[in-house]
Amino acid sequence: MEEKPLSLLIPLLSSLLFFSAISQAANVTYDRRSLIIDGRRKLLISASIHYPRSVPEMWPGLVQTAKEGGIDVIESYVFWNGHEPSPGKYHFGDRYDLVKFVKIVQQAGMYLILRIGPFVAAEWNFGGVPVWLHYVPGTVFRTNNEHFKYYMQNFTTYIVDLMKQEKFFASQGGPIILAQIENEYGDSESIYGDGGKKYAMWAAQMALSQNIGVPWIMCQQYDAPDPVINTCNSFYCDHFTPNSPNKPKFWTENWPGWFQTFGTANPHRPPQDIAFSVARFFQKSGSVQNYYMYHGGTNFGRTSGGPFITTSYDYDAPIDEYGLPRNPKWGHLKDLHRAIKLCEQALLNSEPTSLKLGLLQEADVYTDSSGACAAFISNTDDKYDHVVVFRNVSYNLPAWSVSILPDCKNVVFNTAKVGSQTSMVEMIPENLQASVISPDEGLKVLQWEVFVEKAGVWGEADFVQNGFVDHINTTKDTTDYLWYTTSLDVDENEGFLKKGSQPFLLVESKGHALHAFVNRELKATASGNGTNSTFKFQKPISLKGGKNEIALLSMTVGLQNAGPFYEWVGAGLTSVKISGFNNGTKDLSTQTWTYKIGLQGEHLSIYKPEGMNKVNWVSTSEPPKNQPLTWYKVVVETPSGNEPIGLDMIDMGKGLAWLNGEEIGRYWPRKSSRHGKCVQECNYRGKFMPDKCRTGCGKPTQRWYHVPRSWFKSSKNTLVIFEEKGGDPTKIKFSRRKTSKVCALISEDHPSFEIESWQNGTENNKNKVAAHLKCPESTRISSVNFASFGTPTGTCGSYVKGDCHDPDSTSMVERDCLNKSECTIELTEQNFNKDLCPSTTRKLAVEAVCS
Numbered sequence: 001m002e003e004k005p006l007s008l009l010i011p012l013l014s015s016l017l018f019f020s021a022i023s024q025a026a027n028v029t030y031d032r033r034s035l036i037i038d039g040r041r042k043l044l045i046s047a048s049i050h051y052p053r054s055v056p057e058m059w060p061g062l063v064q065t066a067k068e069g070g071i072d073v074i075e076s077y078v079f080w081n082g083h084e085p086s087p088g089k090y091h092f093g094d095r096y097d098l099v100k101f102v103k104i105v106q107q108a109g110m111y112l113i114l115r116i117g118p119f120v121a122a123e124w125n126f127g128g129v130p131v132w133l134h135y136v137p138g139t140v141f142r143t144n145n146e147h148f149k150y151y152m153q154n155f156t157t158y159i160v161d162l163m164k165q166e167k168f169f170a171s172q173g174g175p176i177i178l179a180q181i182e183n184e185y186g187d188s189e190s191i192y193g194d195g196g197k198k199y200a201m202w203a204a205q206m207a208l209s210q211n212i213g214v215p216w217i218m219c220q221q222y223d224a225p226d227p228v229i230n231t232c233n234s235f236y237c238d239h240f241t242p243n244s245p246n247k248p249k250f251w252t253e254n255w256p257g258w259f260q261t262f263g264t265a266n267p268h269r270p271p272q273d274i275a276f277s278v279a280r281f282f283q284k285s286g287s288v289q290n291y292y293m294y295h296g297g298t299n300f301g302r303t304s305g306g307p308f309i310t311t312s313y314d315y316d317a318p319i320d321e322y323g324l325p326r327n328p329k330w331g332h333l334k335d336l337h338r339a340i341k342l343c344e345q346a347l348l349n350s351e352p353t354s355l356k357l358g359l360l361q362e363a364d365v366y367t368d369s370s371g372a373c374a375a376f377i378s379n380t381d382d383k384y385d386h387v388v389v390f391r392n393v394s395y396n397l398p399a400w401s402v403s404i405l406p407d408c409k410n411v412v413f414n415t416a417k418v419g420s421q422t423s424m425v426e427m428i429p430e431n432l433q434a435s436v437i438s439p440d441e442g443l444k445v446l447q448w449e450v451f452v453e454k455a456g457v458w459g460e461a462d463f464v465q466n467g468f469v470d471h472i473n474t475t476k477d478t479t480d481y482l483w484y485t486t487s488l489d490v491d492e493n494e495g496f497l498k499k500g501s502q503p504f505l506l507v508e509s510k511g512h513a514l515h516a517f518v519n520r521e522l523k524a525t526a527s528g529n530g531t532n533s534t535f536k537f538q539k540p541i542s543l544k545g546g547k548n549e550i551a552l553l554s555m556t557v558g559l560q561n562a563g564p565f566y567e568w569v570g571a572g573l574t575s576v577k578i579s580g581f582n583n584g585t586k587d588l589s590t591q592t593w594t595y596k597i598g599l600q601g602e603h604l605s606i607y608k609p610e611g612m613n614k615v616n617w618v619s620t621s622e623p624p625k626n627q628p629l630t631w632y633k634v635v636v637e638t639p640s641g642n643e644p645i646g647l648d649m650i651d652m653g654k655g656l657a658w659l660n661g662e663e664i665g666r667y668w669p670r671k672s673s674r675h676g677k678c679v680q681e682c683n684y685r686g687k688f689m690p691d692k693c694r695t696g697c698g699k700p701t702q703r704w705y706h707v708p709r710s711w712f713k714s715s716k717n718t719l720v721i722f723e724e725k726g727g728d729p730t731k732i733k734f735s736r737r738k739t740s741k742v743c744a745l746i747s748e749d750h751p752s753f754e755i756e757s758w759q760n761g762t763e764n765n766k767n768k769v770a771a772h773l774k775c776p777e778s779t780r781i782s783s784v785n786f787a788s789f790g791t792p793t794g795t796c797g798s799y800v801k802g803d804c805h806d807p808d809s810t811s812m813v814e815r816d817c818l819n820k821s822e823c824t825i826e827l828t829e830q831n832f833n834k835d836l837c838p839s840t841t842r843k844l845a846v847e848a849v850c851s
């Protein structure tokens with residue numbers, strides 16, 4: 001038998017041990033310092049991955065990528081409205097297969113935090129609570145209301161029982177180590193008056209009575225009763241203290257990016273600042289930290305919250321929407337996790353000593369009884385670097401950074417120094433390819449089929465009444481769409497019919513969006529902005545003598561998902577007037593309106609195989625452009641390669657899309673304001689806020705829409721689009737998301753992980769600094785576009801040589817990297833000419849192509 005080196009066997013053995021540990025019942029308790037699992041203290045790095053925001057085929061890969069990134073725990077909410085679409089009717093299939101998801105986490109040898117909620121916020125439709133519950137008479141959400149409590153307890157118990165059945169709680173040998181009830185209720189509790197506190201205490205007791213054998217948590221719940229642990233959600237939680245000295249300091253939501261709404265620019269949180277916040281948390285005795293989100297994923301179908309949350313829930317997370325590691329973010333956090341883990345023993349088994357090293361510089365030192373010592377040294381100055389002296393050694397601390405010293409001597413990591421690779425990701429366009437040979441031309445020409453909705457009431461009206469109804473109370477969110485229609489008689493003597501002057505349509509709405517048709521022609525489109533759904537507009541229209549049809553298509557774009565009493569927030573028209581009559585302005589608001597809920601195509605499910613033939617599609621190889629209310633259907637080939645796929649909708653207006661009956665979701669390449677606050681480069685120093693580092697001002701918020709690979713058949717895929725206001729379907733494309741280039745930029749003085757050298761105190765770890773490059777699976781480095789050892793500047797994709805440059809840099813890097821899937825280039829004397837500009841700190845910059 002081939003002998004395996006011990007170093008290879010250790011991870012294998014430890015994962016076997018881990019497995020056996022979690023397949024037997026584990027005792028999960030806590031004290032003021034940490035969770036204690038079977039008597040062992042735990043320092044845990046956790047990652048939010050919401051199962052319905054990807055597809056089961058992606059789950060193992062996502063969990064594995066998290067594990068490789070140094071994650072110990074996966075965290076997910078439970079999505080009530082996905083699981084109980086109507087009262088007592090449960091759904092746990094496909095993306096909602098919670099049991100399968102937990103098993104995948106378990107099989108990866110990881111722990112799980114289950115945030116049952118069941119109110120979750122999460123930028124998820126209605127905060128996760130089923131819309132039907134709002135219509136159970138007498139129900140008020142999230143307060144001391146018997147109906148709400150009944151249904152909440154019912155669902156919580158259902159989920160707990162399901163988890164128990166599968167033996168998923170750690171107390172039963174499963175991966176679940178913590179469970180959450182409610183979500184950030186403490187922030188709204190007082191607004192609910194008396195009922196608020198009563199409800200919060202009831203929720204805690206109801207949870208405890210479930211006997212799950214592991215601790216419960218409540219986030220942002222300042223009065224969480226013992227033994228429920230209150231936890232922190234924020235961009236920073238170093239200053240957080242739990243509400244009792246017996247509870248440990250847990251951070252349930254560290255936001256490594258932020259969500260988007262249609263019409264706002266892309267938020268980015270720099271990796272240096274995320275790492276800073278995490279390091280500060282552990283420096284200040286935190287022991288469980290979770291990234292919300294680690295993989296954001298996609299709000300498929302109509303699952304996004306609102307108003308206006310985008311279909312993409314990418315979140316600028318360490319794993320991108322499509323499942324690819326986002327570098328350098330993912331890699332930098334991986335390095336951070338490794339550094340923190342080196343300190344675990346000392347951190348968890350001693351009390352810190354805080355040393356002030358300067359006005360905004362401090363060290364927290366942990367020394368355990370065995371003598372193990374770890375220190376975190378921070379500089380919270382958001383402008384200046386500082387040199388500090390700690391234990392007679394001086395350390396250079398970049399502004400807004402933390403250095404981690406697992407032996408209280410050597411810095412293995414500084415949060416501001418990014419050594420991990422940067423990946424450049426491209427969306428490679430691929431035109432839609434016809435699957436079917438066109439009967440006329442005998443060629444593979446895209447054969448479109450088109451069905452146009454009627455502007456106004458189709459089929460029978462749902463009801464007629466004077467004045468307006470609330471949009472959401474009427475659709476009950478079974479669809480985004482509600483037609484408000486009326487008619488108007490215009491006297492032949494009206495001035496505007498003669499003089500050629502124009503009447504104006506004046507509309508006010510609670511939201512979220514609207515298309516106005518006059519005599520079947522689209523005359524105006526309007527919507528709210530940001531998270532304010534209300535809007536009003538006035539637009540010129542033309543009217544004819546006699547009867548005129550006014551048909552207003554009102555739309556929701558995701559229901560409210562948070563805020564006190566959010567379930568009562570309405571939508572739809574509040575005022576409709578037409579100005580320019582001989583007698584002035586006519587108010588149509590109180591006259592008779594005829595209502596129709598949803599679209600005909602939706603009603604007949606023409607996007608699904610079973611409904612597809614229920615309308616008469618018109619075949620054409622030249623589908624109409626800029627035509628409102630149009631359904632397009634086309635059968636296409638599967639895009640080549642195996643990269644994830646985005647549907648490029650840049651030339652479309654607004655609507656819904658499906659592939660093979662699966663709901664891709666809402667599309668709306670709505671542009672963000674050109675005048676918004678966007679940055680060229682993000683300064684990571686200083687407190688992060690969602691608006692701090694946005695990009696893409698004046699560009700569509702969301703151009704590509706994720707279509708999971710698993711939704712494609714080997715051939716003949718049916719793509720169905722419903723376009724509301726007009727677009728050019730011939731420009732729709734698939735795009736393959738590909739990591740095309742990898743870059744590294746690393747300086748000679750970068751902290752090194754060569755722990756053997758620092759542990760023995762022998763070698764100067766400067767010599768061990770290295771750049772690492774890794775191509776995505778099944779690709780290799782095919783060329784080196786740029787390499788310079790010296791004083792290169794710039795960023796990945798645009799590096800330039802400096803005054804100091806080793807002319808052999810490229811051949812050196814090629815020697816180590818060409819045709820390899822992964823390579824390491826040490827910044828050693830053997831590799832580079834160290835006589836070059838000896839008085840400067842030199843760097844190596846590399847840009848390589850993966851193919």
Ligand code: GAL
Binds near residue numbers: 120121122183233253
């Ligand atoms: C928190 C909430 C999460 C999510 C987050 C923002 O307040 O608990 O569910 O909505 O904000 O992404």
